[in-house]
Amino acid sequence: MTEPLVVLDHVDKWFGSLHVLQDIQLSIGRGEVVVVIGPSGSGKSTLCRAINRLETIDKGTISLDGQPLPQEGKQLAALRADVGMVFQSFNLFAHKTILENVTLGPIKVRKQSKADAEKRARELLDRVGVGHQADKYPAQLSGGQQQRVAIARALAMEPKVMLFDEPTSALDPEMISEVLEVMVDLARRGMTMVVVTHEMGFARTAADRVVFMSDGAIVEENTPEEFFTNPQSDRAKDFLGKILKH
Numbered sequence: 001m002t003e004p005l006v007v008l009d010h011v012d013k014w015f016g017s018l019h020v021l022q023d024i025q026l027s028i029g030r031g032e033v034v035v036v037i038g039p040s041g042s043g044k045s046t047l048c049r050a051i052n053r054l055e056t057i058d059k060g061t062i063s064l065d066g067q068p069l070p071q072e073g074k075q076l077a078a079l080r081a082d083v084g085m086v087f088q089s090f091n092l093f094a095h096k097t098i099l100e101n102v103t104l105g106p107i108k109v110r111k112q113s114k115a116d117a118e119k120r121a122r123e124l125l126d127r128v129g130v131g132h133q134a135d136k137y138p139a140q141l142s143g144g145q146q147q148r149v150a151i152a153r154a155l156a157m158e159p160k161v162m163l164f165d166e167p168t169s170a171l172d173p174e175m176i177s178e179v180l181e182v183m184v185d186l187a188r189r190g191m192t193m194v195v196v197t198h199e200m201g202f203a204r205t206a207a208d209r210v211v212f213m214s215d216g217a218i219v220e221e222n223t224p225e226e227f228f229t230n231p232q233s234d235r236a237k238d239f240l241g242k243i244l245k246h
């Protein structure tokens with residue numbers, strides 16, 4: 001087996017007395033798509049933020065592509081460029097055009113020329129279906145379109161891995177599928193992805209593995225098929241019972 005791209009080894013984190021990540025062991029292979037699922041407050045966002053070093057950890061190690069996550073400085077900026085992140089809230093720059101939102105990072109961080117960055121940005125915006133909106137401002141786009149721009153913006157940095165933290169949960173129902181379609185396409189193209197979502201359709205279509213978290217720990221992991229049809233732990237059964245009723 002080739003070396004995994006992201007490795008969390010015995011990771012612990014506390015917020016005060018709250019043990020928010022408990023001895024997390026998780027290896028994500030190159031090109032693998034891992035869906036993280038679990039109740040609110042179980043530590044899913046903290047896990048994602050730790051991989052991006054938006055949160056520090058107290059014990060254990062996290063490595064990306066064979067290197068431990070850098071602590072600070074230039075290496076940390078480079079890490080942020082290598083780990084793309086898409087949040088529930090789209091976080092686009094309101095006073096920049098869609099095109100500028102996508103070219104900013106490549107020009108500033110990746111030191112691309114404006115012309116190269118714009119060419120690549122237009123390709124990515126076309127790929128996510130908003131190429132014709134390039135000169136507009138974020139507020140002129142729907143939530144689904146803005147989230148697709150946020151994905152294009154992250155991809156423009158040529159990340160090694162993409163993290164998605166509930167990317168569709170702030171969207172109106174009719175806009176969810178257009179964002180999920182972009183993510184399914186990305187998975188098919190071989191991107192390594194960690195996706196926090198309760199969208200079981202996405203998990204079944206695109207995930208190689210489902211990781212179920214509860215109270216800061218990984219309680220269960222399995223293929224989507226096995227996990228959804230045959231959960232092992234009481235906590236997973238209870239959780240699936242609740243989300244399936246909706």
Ligand SMILES: Nc1ncnc2c1ncn2[C@@H]1O[C@H](COP(=O)(O)OP(=O)(O)O)[C@@H](O)[C@H]1O
Nearest residue numbers: 015018020038039040041042043044045046047
């Ligand atoms: N910065 C913080 N300070 C203190 N507690 C936090 C902080 N961020 C998250 N928490 C707590 O950590 C737990 C896990 O949060 P989170 O990772 O956001 O869970 P999830 O994404 O699964 O809903 C929750 O109890 C939350 O209230």
Ligand SMILES: [Mg+2]
Nearest residue numbers: 044045046165
């Ligand atoms: Mg969360």
